[in-house]
Amino acid sequence: MSNFYKDFNNDYANRTTRVLENLADIRRDYEGNNSSSHKDKEQGDEATMNHSSGKINFRNNKRKTKIKAALKGIVFILVASLSGAATATILIEKKYAANFTEKPSYIPGGGIYTSGEPHQSSYSVIPKNVTNIVAEVVGPTVVGISNNADNFFDETINSYSGSGVIFASNGYIVTSYQVIQGADKVMVKLPFNTVNPFEAKVVGVDKNSDIAVIKIDAKDLPVARFGEAARVRQGDVAVAIGNPFGQEYGSSITNGVISSINRKVKVKDSSTGKETTYRIFQTDTEIYAGGNGGPLCNEAGEVIGLISSSINPLSGMNFAVSIDEVKKVIKAINDTVEDPRLGFGIEGATVDNVGSKAIKGFYVVNVIPDSGAEEAGIKNWDIIIEVDGKKISSKEEFMAMEDTFKDGDVVTCKVWRNEKVFDVDIRISEIE
Numbered sequence: 109m110s111n112f113y114k115d116f117n118n119d120y121a122n123r124t125t126r127v128l129e130n131l132a133d134i135r136r137d138y139e140g141n142n143s144s145s146h147k148d149k150e151q152g153d154e155a156t157m158n159h160s161s162g163k164i165n166f167r168n169n170k171r172k173t174k175i176k177a178a179l180k181g182i183v184f185i186l187v188a189s190l191s192g193a194a195t196a197t198i199l200i201e202k203k204y205a206a207n208f209t210e211k212p213s214y215i216p217g218g219g220i221y222t223s224g225e226p227h228q229s230s231y232s233v234i235p236k237n238v239t240n241i242v243a244e245v246v247g248p249t250v251v252g253i254s255n256n257a258d259n260f261f262d263e264t265i266n267s268y269s270g271s272g273v274i275f276a277s278n279g280y281i282v283t284s285y286q287v288i289q290g291a292d293k294v295m296v297k298l299p300f301n302t303v304n305p306f307e308a309k310v311v312g313v314d315k316n317s318d319i320a321v322i323k324i325d326a327k328d329l330p331v332a333r334f335g336e337a338a339r340v341r342q343g344d345v346a347v348a349i350g351n352p353f354g355q356e357y358g359s360s361i362t363n364g365v366i367s368s369i370n371r372k373v374k375v376k377d378s379s380t381g382k383e384t385t386y387r388i389f390q391t392d393t394e395i396y397a398g399g400n401g402g403p404l405c406n407e408a409g410e411v412i413g414l415i416s417s418s419i420n421p422l423s424g425m426n427f428a429v430s431i432d433e434v435k436k437v438i439k440a441i442n443d444t445v446e447d448p449r450l451g452f453g454i455e456g457a458t459v460d461n462v463g464s465k466a467i468k469g470f471y472v473v474n475v476i477p478d479s480g481a482e483e484a485g486i487k488n489w490d491i492i493i494e495v496d497g498k499k500i501s502s503k504e505e506f507m508a509m510e511d512t513f514k515d516g517d518v519v520t521c522k523v524w525r526n527e528k529v530f531d532v533d534i535r536i537s538e539i540e
Contacts, residue, residue, distance in 0.1 A: 238407040239363050242347040245409035247361075249274045249332040250402055251298055252354025253283055253308075253322075255291035269352045271402035272296070272322070273332045273411060275438065278515065279306075279324040282438060284401035284416055285313050288320050296324050297354025305354065312441030317386050317429060318416045319437040327516055332403060335410030337387065337432040342369050345407040346391045348415060348426075352398025364393030367425065387430040389413045395426045404428040448538040451510045452486075452519075453479020458502040459491055467524050469493035470506035480535035486523070493529070494522035510536075 251272045270287030274280070281296065288294050288310060297305040306324035313320040347363045368390035374383055391404065395415055404413035413428030459471035470492040475481050492500055495509045496519050513519055517536040522529060 238345055239347055239361060242405050242407065242409050243349070243361050246332055246347075246349055246403060246405050246411065247351075248300055248330045250349045250351045251281060251296050252305075252352050252398075253281075253287050253401065254295050254297075254305075254352070255288075255293060256295065269398045270400045271350045271352055271398060271415075273401075273403045273414070274329050275332060275334070277327060277329045277331050279326040279329060280311070281308070281322050281324070282401075282414065282434060283320050283322065284414065285315055285318045285320040286417060287401045288313075288322065294322055296322070298326070298329070299351055299354055300330075311445055314437045314440070317433055317437055319414065319429065319434060321438060321441045332411050333409065334431050334435060335406055335408070335412045337369075337389075337412065337430040340366060340369055340389065340406070340412050340430075342366055346389075346393045346412075347405045347407070348391070348393045348395055348399060348402060348428075349405065350396055350399025350402040350415070360396040360399060362394045362396070364391055366390070367392050371427070386433050388416070388433075389428045389430060391426055391428065393426060450513070450515050450536055451479075451539050452521075452534050452536065453481040453539055454486060454492070456492075456503065456506075458504075460501075462491060463524070463527055465527075467491055467493060468502075469500045469524065470503055476539055479539060480537045484532045484534045486532065486534065487525070489525075491524040492521055493524050496520060 251274060253270045253272050270284055272281040272283035272287070275282055294308040294310060295305045296308045306326060308322040308324045311321040311323050344366045345363060346366050347361065350360045366389055371388045371390050372385050373388055374385050389404065389412065393404070395417075399415055400417040402415045403411040404415055406412050412431050414431070414434050416427055416429050453476040454470075454472050455474040455476070456470050456472045458468075460466075460468040462468070462471075472481075472486060472488055472490045472492065475486050475488065492506060494500060495506065498509065500506050500509065513536045515536060515538060518533050519536065521532050521534055523532050
């Protein structure tokens with residue numbers, strides 16, 4: 109751009125110089141004509157005196173008029189040239205400056221391209237597309253599943269490698285049954301967790317629909333939002349996410365469309381002989397290795413299906429169990445599982461009139477292993493006399509208070525031991 113302006117300015121300066129030189133020549137001619145006009149005036153006086161002789165001398169007024177007109181024209185041209193040059197410069201700079209700038213530079217991490225050097229403040233942001241949005245919304249809820257923790261770090265995929273979707277913040281995950289089938293243990297890697305993988309327990313399975321529910325000991329996890337199968341249309345955008353290694357920003361994401369919404373598959377239970385029909389979605393979205401058990405999402409970031417490899421895919425076709433079927437199986441599994449018992453992890457009885465101060469409260473006769481009470485250092489023969497600021501005088505009062513807390517709560521209790529009273533913080537946890 110700088111070379112362009114330099115050539116333009118040099119050419120403009122040369123033309124201006126030539127105009128000024130011509131103007132100087134005209135000015136000299138004009139001064140010479142003025143001196144001639146004085147002589148003509150004298151001759152004119154003579155002509156007047158010799159009028160009687162019939163000789164007439166005409167003054168040269170026409171030539172002076174032409175010179176003045178020429179000067180005015182040159183001045184007008186000069187002013188017009190200056191104005192035109194300035195206007196052209198502004199227009200060129202505004203309209204064509206982009207053609208002379210340096211090659212745009214890319215600033216990593218933000219999808220930003222800059223015109224020229226990266227430090228310039230002028231930039232354009234590439235808008236997010238559907239895949240970007242779904243990856244940001246659903247990606248953190250997609251976990252890696254394997255039968256061996258080493259597979260996550262070695263990035264090894266075997267028949268037990270797959271993905272899963274967190275659907276409850278306290279560690280419940282839905283996946284494909286084939287991912288965990290026959291595994292001695294089930295390991296789960298969270299994409300946002302850098303610590304060692306969690307060992308999961310199998311809550312329940314439905315072999316016919318190829319769905320399994322597992323649980324890890326974690327809380328406050330991000331949760332995927334389930335959509336509705338009835339709102340899925342043929343031709344809708346479909347985004348599949350798989351994360352067999354449980355890596356942050358390491359998931360495989362592909363997109364396509366819903367090819368068919370009316371596909372149905374009949375599965376016969378080998379043990380009961382009962383035949384069940386399941387609704388599935390067909391999609392042209394490519395599914396990479398380890399994507400089995402991962403979510404199929406719509407463009408709103410809702411899970412509309414669970415990727416299943418139990419239905420043999422055809423060329424260019426993959427299948428996902430409808431989210432409505434997934435919801436039914438999850439509900440059926442939860443209905444058959446008893447709610448876990450939560451508490452301090454203490455068993456005991458009512459006690460009254462103990463010690464020199466006639467202490468009464470909840471007398472500890474057993475501390476359950478791996479419970480919050482054991483972690484806090486509660487011992488047999490301790491007496492709980494206060495829970496969360498409220499005095500306790502019986503076993504019934506203690507159990508009623510225990511039921512008011514939820515998993516993970518830390519409760520301050522006042523304990524009597526050997527004539528001494530002290531405070532202990534006990535965590536509420538699941539009791540086996």
